[in-house]
Amino acid sequence: MHSAFRNSRxxxxxxxxxxxxxxTAFKTLxxxxxxxxxxxxxxxxxxxxxxxxAFASGKPVLSYHIETxxxxxxxxxIYSRSGFIHPLHSPSGKVLTDAFPIGHVHQHAVFxxxxxxxxxxxxxxxxxxxxxxxxxxxxxxxxxxxDSFRVTLEQISLKxxxxxxxxxxxxxxxxxxxxxxxxxxxxxxxxxxxIYLHPYxxxxxxxxxxxHWNADDITHFETPMEILTSDGKRDRVTANHTTPDWIAVFxxxxxxxxxxxxxxxxxxxxxxxxxxxxxxxxxxxxxPVVKGSFILKPGFSYRSKYRIITFDGAADAELIKSxxxxxxxx
Numbered sequence: 001m002h003s004a005f006r007n008s009r010x011x012x013x014x015x016x017x018x019x020x021x022x023x024t025a026f027k028t029l030x031x032x033x034x035x036x037x038x039x040x041x042x043x044x045x046x047x048x049x050x051x052x053x054a055f056a057s058g059k060p061v062l063s064y065h066i067e068t069x070x071x072x073x074x075x076x077x078i079y080s081r082s083g084f085i086h087p088l089h090s091p092s093g094k095v096l097t098d099a100f101p102i103g104h105v106h107q108h109a110v111f112x113x114x115x116x117x118x119x120x121x122x123x124x125x126x127x128x129x130x131x132x133x134x135x136x137x138x139x140x141x142x143x144x145x146x147d148s149f150r151v152t153l154e155q156i157s158l159k160x161x162x163x164x165x166x167x168x169x170x171x172x173x174x175x176x177x178x179x180x181x182x183x184x185x186x187x188x189x190x191x192x193x194x195i196y197l198h199p200y201x202x203x204x205x206x207x208x209x210x211x212h213w214n215a216d217d218i219t220h221f222e223t224p225m226e227i228l229t230s231d232g233k234r235d236r237v238t239a240n241h242t243t244p245d246w247i248a249v250f251x252x253x254x255x256x257x258x259x260x261x262x263x264x265x266x267x268x269x270x271x272x273x274x275x276x277x278x279x280x281x282x283x284x285x286x287x288p289v290v291k292g293s294f295i296l297k298p299g300f301s302y303r304s305k306y307r308i309i310t311f312d313g314a315a316d317a318e319l320i321k322s323x324x325x326x327x328x329x330x
Contacts, residue, residue: 004269004303041174043147052141052149054181056174061310062088062110062181064151064170066138071100078129083138083153083166085110090258091179092312098208098282103216106130107208107283110308112166112185113155114289115203118196124157126164127203134158136166147172154190162190164296181308189298197296200289201241202276205306207262209282212253216281222252225282226259228315229275230324236279241290243272246324248315249284257314262286263307263324269294 041057050067053060062085071079079100086099086109097109106129113127113136126134134157142150148171155164169184185205189195197203211217213225228234229244239247250259264272264286274290277283286306288294296302307327309320 004267043172043174045144045146045149045172047141047144047149052144052151054147054149054170054172056091056172056179059091059093060087060089061172061174061179062086064149064168066141066151068137069099071105075100075105076130078132079105081108081111081129081135081137083111083136083151084108088181088260088308088310089179090253090260090310090312091174091177092256092258094210094253094256094258094312096210096253096258096260096310098211098214098217101208101211101214101217101281101283103214104208104281104283107206109208110206111136111208112153112168112205113203114164114197116198116200116289117163118198119157119163120160120191120193122157122159124160124163126155127206132158134163139165142167163193163195164188165190177311179310181310182305183308184305185303187296187302188300189296192298194298195296197289197294199291199293200287202285202287203289204273204285204287205304206285207249207260207283209249210251210253213249213251213282222255225249225251226315227277227284228317228320230317230321232317236277239275240277240279241274243274245272245328246320247275247277247284248320249282250311250313250315251282256312258310258312259315260308260310261315261320261323263309263320263327265305265307265330266328268304268306269302 052064068082087095088097115127124134139152153166171182173180211220212222233239246263248261270288273286
């Protein structure tokens, strides 16, 4: 049994169903949880009909997209997307993410999507929009506080409708010269049909790094994205599908280094979760399905939480290790 899965009524733990013979898909509800600020800086969340934007001491931290954002004109509108975070900023204002990256337009900065699932006896892919099987959409803003917000999303089968209800609780803080973003996610079936998540080499909570780290983007590219994991790995090939406590990515943006770390919480299912790291493109994803299939059943919730810390300069292993220890104690 794992605390990442709980009955939505009785809050009892659910043993993961790993049967490979079940092939009905699921609907996921992800919830973003709001928290009280722990930051020294003043946090403000501004809401418009297009986005929720967080500021720390007057500086932009992130924007969450309420309204559907369309890709550049020459691209298929199938890539239109809402319910993702972009831009994610470093404290000095560097843009650390890319929303419609050249080469992989379907990767949307900070986003959450399963890749291979079965729902109502149909295979669905919520990640790869060009397959025209599924997508993810913002549903509603549930709550906005001074330093946090709560939103709901849907992972949708284009054939069978909403499959997963998803809620995010997001809290923003500023401390010791870095921005801290806590995200808690809760997923539930959107219907009475269960969702079967197939084993796959990626899919889950994903991050697409800066255009300045993308060699396919000849306009912006400066240097490849560098990585550092809690295991000390810096090579993308050998780090792929390993299970570190945290990963940091960084590189040059407009001539100066900046980056962000993502910390995996010990309460997460299959912690430490495998991380898919692409050997060439600047993206990675926390992906528990790398370790095998699981089923999301009606009446139960899948919960996960992560801490994102943005910084200027290169990654400091000892500092990030201390960040993870503090986060793990929460």
